[in-house]
Structure formats: C-alpha cells, structure tokens
Amino acid sequence: MDVARANRTAVERMMSARPMLRTVATAGEVIPGMHDRLLLHAGPPIEWERMSGPLRGAVIGAVLFEGWAEDEEEAARLAESGEVEFAPCHHHGAVGPMAGVISPSMAVYVVENVTHGNRSFSTLNEGYGKVLRYGAYSSEVLDRLRWLNDVMAPVLREALSDSEGLDIRALLAEALHMGDEGHNRNKAGSLLLLKLLAPLVARVAPDPKVAAAVLGFIGENALSVLNPVMAACKAMADAAHGVEGSTIVTAMARNGTDFGIRVSGIGDRWFTAPAGTPKGLYFSGFSSADANPDIGDSTITETAGIGGFAMAAAPAIVAFVSGVPSDATNATLEMYEITVAEHEHFTIPALDFRGTPTGIDIRAVVELGITPRINTGIAHREAGIGQVGAGLVRPPAEIFEEALLAFAENRGI
Amino acid sequence: MTVLRSAVRRGAYRDSIVLMQLQAALAEFPGVEDAGAVMGAPENLALLEARGLFSDAVPDVGPTDLLVVVRAKTASAADEALERIDDLLRREATDASASFRPRSLEAATRVLPDARWVLVSVPGRFAADVARQAIALDRHVFLYSDNVPLADEAELKRTAREKALLVLGPDCGTALIGGIGLGFANRVRRGDVGIVAASGTGLQAVACSIHALGAGISHAIGTGGRDLDTDVGAITSLQALDLLRRDAGTRVIVLLSKPPAPEVADRVLEAARRTSKPVVVAFQGYEAAGSGYEASGDGSLYFASSLADAARLAVALTGREPAEPATTSTRQPTGAGLAPHLRGLFSGGSLALEAVLALRDRVKPLFSNVKADGAAALPDPWRSQGHTVVDLGADEFTVGRPHPMIDNDLRVQRLRQEAADRDVGLILLDVVLGYAAHPDPAAELAPAIADALRPDLAFVTIVIGTEEDPQRVEAQIERLEDAGAAVLRDVGEAVGYSLNRLGLAGATAERPETGGAIPGPATGDSGDPATDSAAAGPTIDHAEAPGVALADLEAPGVINVGLESFRDALALQGADVVQVDWRPPAGGDRRLIEILEKLRR
Structure with a gap:
C-alpha cells in the first residue's frame, strides 16, 4: 500500500480508539501470557546483566513482594540465576512508568479500547518518594504495594463495576484544556479522576475511613492518573x-x-x-x-x-x-x-x-x-x-x- | 612561525552567511591571521587548503560537519579564538529564534499559507529536491541555487508548467515580482516595462538603467541562464512572455538572454510577437545582421546591441521622454602611461559577458572563463593572463563559498593578485548594489583599490544600482572615487573609458550599432494592448499548458529556504516572508535520501 495512505489508516485507528478504564484486576489473571515466574519491565527487552540500578532495584522489590525470596541478596541471586523470566510490558499489552515492573500478584488497571476491542494494562501509581518504580524496595515500599493491592484495588474494582468504565480519552481532552500535557503534568487529570471516582468509591467502600484513605491517596498524588493514561495511550497505539x-x-x-x-x-x-x-x-x-x-x-x-x-x-x-x-x-x-x-x-x-x-x-x-x-x-x-x-x-x-x-x-x- | 588549529562540530549545519560571519569574527581575535569556517564538503576543504588553512592535523570531516580552522601567531591565540566558536554561533541562533522556525517546507506553508513563492538557495545537490517539494505544494519556485543538473531543470520546469507554476532558475539571481525583489534586486520604481531575462545581473543592469531614464518596471522575471537551452526549450521564458502579454500593467517587454539555439529562438521570438506588445530583444553577443533575426516586419520586435541600448529602446517605446542619464565619473584620465594589460574581475556573469563582447574586437588575445566567440578560454580560472575578464560568480568559484556579490573576500584577494602583476595596467570591477548584495561593498573594495594603486595601474568600476538601494549609490560612488577609481554606470561606457586609458581606443573599427534609430512610442497594432487572456488569442506555444495566475505576481508572500540574507532583504521590503530552518535531508546520507525519495512517490 501507498505509505501516505497506510499512515492515514494507522493514525485514524489511533485517534478513533476509545480507551475506557474498565476495572482493576490481578496481573496474573488478566494480562495475556503472564505466568508465575515472569516479571514485566519497561522498555525494550533486556537481561539482568545489562539492567541499570533503578530497574534492578525494582526487580528485587517485585521478587520480595511476590515472596520468591527472603531478602535482597537472595532476590538478586534469583534474578541473576535465570529462574525468573523477564519480558517487556509492551509484549503483553501493558505499560509501566519508570522501571515499569509488573509481577503476577500486582493489581493492574484494565483499559479497553471499545472501538477496536483491544485491552491494555498498567499498575496503580504509588505516589512520590521511595517507590518501586524508581527501584526502591524497603519495607515501606513493599507495605505501600500491599496496601494498594489489598485495600485500594478491591475498592476501585468494586467502584468501577458500578459504572460503564471511565472514558480516559475524554478525561485527557479535558485535562489538556486545564494545563496538563499528560506526561509530566497530570495535576488536572488526576483531579478529574478523583472527581469521577469519588461518588463511586463512596458508594462501595466498606467504611468511611477506607473511602477517605483511598480518595485521599488518589487526590494527593498528582500522578494518580498517569498509569491509566499510559494504558489508554497503549490501547490507542496498539490499535x-x-x-x-x-x-x-x-x-x-x-x-x-x-x-x-x-x-x-x-x-x-x-x-x-x-x-x-x-x-x-x-x-x-x-x-x-x-x-x-x-x-x-x-x-x-x-x-x-x-x-x-x-x-x-x-x-x-x-x-x-x-x-x-x-x-x-x-x-x-x-x-x-x-x-x-x-x-x-x-x-x-x-x-x-x-x-x-x-x-x-x-x-x-x-x-x-x-x-x-x-x-x-x-x-x-x-x-x-x-x-x-x-x-x-x-x-x-x-x-x-x-x-x-x-x-x-x-x-x- | 604560525600555528594552525582546528575544531569540529559534528552535524552542526549552518548556512554560508553564518559561517562567513563566524570566520570574520574569529579573524578579528588578537594574534589570529586568518580563519575559515566551512561545512566539511571536499570542495570546501580544497578552498581552505588554497588559503593555507589546511593540514594533515585537521580531523576527517563530512559534509554535515562544521569545521573551523584558525591560523594564528601563537597556539594560545588560536585556542582562545576557537573557544569562542559556540558563543558566536549561539548569538547567531538566539538573535533569530524569537518565533517558531519551521524546518520543513510543508510546515512553512502552514505558517504562511498565502505565500505563493518559494525561494530556494540551498546547496545545489539538494536544490532540485526542495524545488520538487515546492511544486508538489503548489508553489512557484525562485531557484537561486546553482550546480543543479540540466535534466533536473527540464523536469522541474515541465512539472511546474503542468500545474501553471513558474520555476525561475536554477542559477536565477534576481526577479522583481509585483515590486518586490527576490534574490539580488535593486529598488526601482514600478512602471510599464516588463522584463524576461535569462541573465541575472543583465536584468539588474537593464532595470537600473530604465529607472535612471525615468521609467519603471512592472515585473522582471528571471528564468535562469539555461532556460533557452535546447534541452529546456525556454519553458519559463514562454510562460513569462505569456504572463506579461496578459498583464495590463505591462506595455513594453524586454527579452534578455545569451543567444539561444536557433529553433528555441524561433519559438521565443514567435511568442514575443504574439504578445502584441513591443518587445526589445537583447540577445547578448548575437549579430543581428545576416542572422535571420532582423526586426520583424510588423514592427513589434526591436533588437538591441547592448544592455544599455535595450534600456534606452524600452523607455523610448513607452513614449516617455528619457530623463537625463545619471552622471558618471568626471574624473579625467591622468594621461600617465599604464602597464599594458587589462583585467576584469566581475561578480555579475552577464556584466562579464557584456565586457567580453565589448572588448573582444579591441584587445587581442582576450582570455575569459565566460564562453563567447572572440575570447579564448582561460586555462586556469584562478590565474589571469594577458587581457583577461573573469566571472567570479561562475560555478567554479561559488561551490562552497558565497557569491562575490555577497562576499568580497575572493575579489579582494584576486584584485591584489592582479595588481602584483606589473604588466597589469587597468583593473575593471563591477559593483552591484541592491537588496541581498553586500551591505557596503565600497568599504571593502575602496581600501583595497587605494592600497593597490600605482602610477601605471588604474581602476575602473561599474556601479549598478539606484539611489533608492539600501547601500546608497552616491555614497558608494564617492568612496570609490576617493580611493582613486573611475566610476561609470554601464559596461559599455566603462569599457570605452578603459580602452581610452590604455591607449587602445580605435584599435579596431567599431561594430555597427544594430539597434538603429530610437523608435517612437508604441501605438499598439490593434487598438488597446491585449490584456485579457480570452481576448488575446491562444496561449503561446503550449496551448494545453494552463496559464500562470496573474494574481500570483502581486504582493508575493515568500517562503525562504536557504540564505537568511534573502529573508532579511524581503522583510526590509515589507514582504511577508517565513524562513525555513533548512538542513541537509537525513543529514546528507545518500542511502537514506534515496529511500525517502522513493517512499515519497
């Protein structure tokens, strides 16, 4: 086909894709090809030997989070041994910020492009400071990951089940008119996410304290929307x-x-x-x-x-x-x-x-x-x-x- | 003892004007003797070598690498200068980056959607592709670049004609479109004389003479020097004649060219006749008598014997009483005996040709790099011998360096070289003023002249320009005269004056003037001049080719790709202009360029 026409087709598919945030689920259950000893990571394929500091740290943290090792040394040995398999997020319809490590038990956003039917995935954003995506794996980091998995994820899953999904393309269009560019600045988009989630969360949260904790976490993190936005962009690009x-x-x-x-x-x-x-x-x-x-x-x-x-x-x-x-x-x-x-x-x-x-x-x-x-x-x-x-x-x-x-x-x- | 130091900025493309400014700035540093800043093309390296600015220590560079070489008295002086390169380049960049500068032609068309013209002055090997893109975007092309293959020129012009577009050039130096000068152009009043010219400085000289005689220019359309070659078939000249035929503001047309091939001449002259307007034909060096090009029986074609003659004829045909021509040098020959040889150092190709034609029967042997009967080819264009006329704007001098109308360096060097030859008694120089030309040529030429004068060496200058040009012609003349040069305003007069000074006047019988008597005003054969395409009969020559829109000649907006000085000149004239921040495509990589071209089609 003529290159100009082919490009027109491709970009029209990209723009007509309509990514909806459908639910939150466990990576191992929804990401195609995800298995017990597989870790997904950001970027193109890479083996342990060539990984930079932050990515290695995130791998160690994910191994500890999964309970595959007791401590840092054992986790590093395991990663080096070849017993843990590595693959790019992109090979599995997923995307991750910074190190982008996704392990089988992690909660992930599930975004569906309702125009073309393809799905994409990303983790829940951990906020600022010491976080796995920058390669931190202290107990504080792992505790927060567990909170995201055990407290926030079930609430969001429940909340989203009451809706038809959140239209991330529409959210982005609005955020761009509020001073965001969708990558480095996500202040407006995160507040829009909070606005959309608040009534849904309030309805399903087991008690007001949980609702306050979840909504407080989303509202205080100006990067909250980055992960669903990235998944939405992945769904559009894959189309x-x-x-x-x-x-x-x-x-x-x-x-x-x-x-x-x-x-x-x-x-x-x-x-x-x-x-x-x-x-x-x-x-x-x-x-x-x-x-x-x-x-x-x-x-x-x-x-x-x-x-x-x-x-x-x-x-x-x-x-x-x-x-x-x-x-x-x-x-x-x-x-x-x-x-x-x-x-x-x-x-x-x-x-x-x-x-x-x-x-x-x-x-x-x-x-x-x-x-x-x-x-x-x-x-x-x-x-x-x-x-x-x-x-x-x-x-x-x-x-x-x-x-x-x-x-x-x-x-x- | 001097030292040579160099610095390289890989992939840092800059246009030649910026490089010139950089090397000029570096040469001003204390202890620095000379500096060169070039893109690393082989021909540029050769130029550096010729200036003693190259050694084995200079690192390997490619065409997209910026190479700076400094020759200084001490290593520390050289290093100090080289350390300033980035500052000097950055200043250049920040000065110009106030607003968005598109990198591609397509982006530029969105910045200035109404711009119907694209001015292309990128290096020759990239120029045809830029022109092709411009035509694809439905724009007229003013192609200043030279070193464009003839086959590309023919293809570009054919494609453009299909789309009712013009390609002026390649190697087109000048045009006046709706009163706006493109490329090198003088500020002349608007009037009712239209010009179609396959010669740049010829067009400028005729336009300035017409202005001096009190008349003005409707449009002056340069076509590029090879438009009347058989392979091109005068496509642009024929389109231009058709335009001027339809243009109500044009009453008299001047057609200017080197003598074309006979079959092309027939077509062009036929088209000229069909304009139903008086056409003054100046085929430089063409002998009217006995060639079959006599003035047509219907009185619509008038053959001129020189550029000045063409201007006089055109003004007479408008029915205007010619104004007093501008006064030329009144400085009388001192009568002192001069050394025997004449050397002409020209920046304008048509002016050089005009000089060769005026000299060829008077001085023998005459050498030149300009092709003309009666002049022997100069074996090495870098060295004169006997009587010599050199066109320093010819391709062999402009590869990788700016045109001598912008940059006087080469001419000043050559002037010193000629003056050092004790057999040289007279040096003839043209000084072409106008937009985009050097802002103050006398500031560089006058000191060189004053410095080189000796009792047996005289300088004669031909100043082409108007009192409205940005350089202020009176000031230029005054400084040249103060330096000891004689100043004249057209080539014929200057040659006559020079021969007189050398004691060679009357050496040979004058050629008969072919223009004959000055005709009266044109009356128009069929009442009012035909100005409407429907009323003026079939479109000339290519009945199937659509005519170019006359509206595109008025208040032209311009997209400038290449030399920023052309952008500045357009802005100075109040034209809408957008500069494309052009770089060689794909960094100049031939394989990638080939792929891109194939994928575009």
Missing part, C-alpha cells in the same frame, strides 16, 4: 500497530539502558540504541551526575500525541526545559513537522484549538533530523533513591534511521 506499509511509530520505550521503538508496518521488531540522559532541572541536592539514563514506558504518551507533543497546552511546566511560554508553543509546533495528523480529540486552546501532533512518521524524523520531544522524570542511577528531577529527552536518531532502512529492505527498495 495503530500492524498496518502494512505504515511508517508510524507505535511504541517508544526505555528500560534505563536502551531506548527502543516499534513501527506499525515493521511488525514486532524493536530498534534500539543506548538511552540518553534527560536534560532538565534537578531537585536540590542532585545533579546530572546522579541521573540514570532515560527510563520508562511513559513515552507511550508522546507516541499517542500528548506529553511533550502537547507542550503548548502546559506552559506552567516550561521551566523544566528552559524558560518561557513561547518555548512550549514552539515545542508543539516542532512536533507537527514529524507527525502525520492533528488529533481529532486532543486540542490545544493556545493554538486556536488545533489538534495535538499525532502519529510520528519515521520518514519525517529521518529527513528533517527532528527526533520526538519527550517530557520525562529523571531517575537516580542508584536503586531506591527515587526521582531526582524532570526535563526533556530525545530518542537517539539512529533508531529511526535503522527502522527506515529495515522498512525499505522489507519493500525491496
């Missing part, structure tokens, strides 16, 4: 995957060591290169010397046309990347150059309600030398210390070139 002849990117993801992309018309192959280190602002006491290379599946937001691509909607966070609101506008304008569509549902008031740049075309990336712009958090390179800053990163240009060469080869060019 665009596998269109023959399409050069649209359907996954961008980092495992803390490598940055990888997948392309709609090239099947399931990853194109990878060493991940860069984000440029940005650091929390006090930290500097770029503390930064881990880029990590996490949250680049699925940019893949679906929000995040760094919708920067013009979120002038409040331009300080992370340099300075003035016009920089935010220019960031979005730049992304129009490498995308094939303007989103039908996600619009930007400051740009006269123009749709966000959607559907990254590897041809445009290679031709113009403009790589996608990604807003991201920055992880400490040592396990368990947590987030040290936030900023801007771009994928390595060569993975787009390699993908284009592979695409051309498949077509006999």
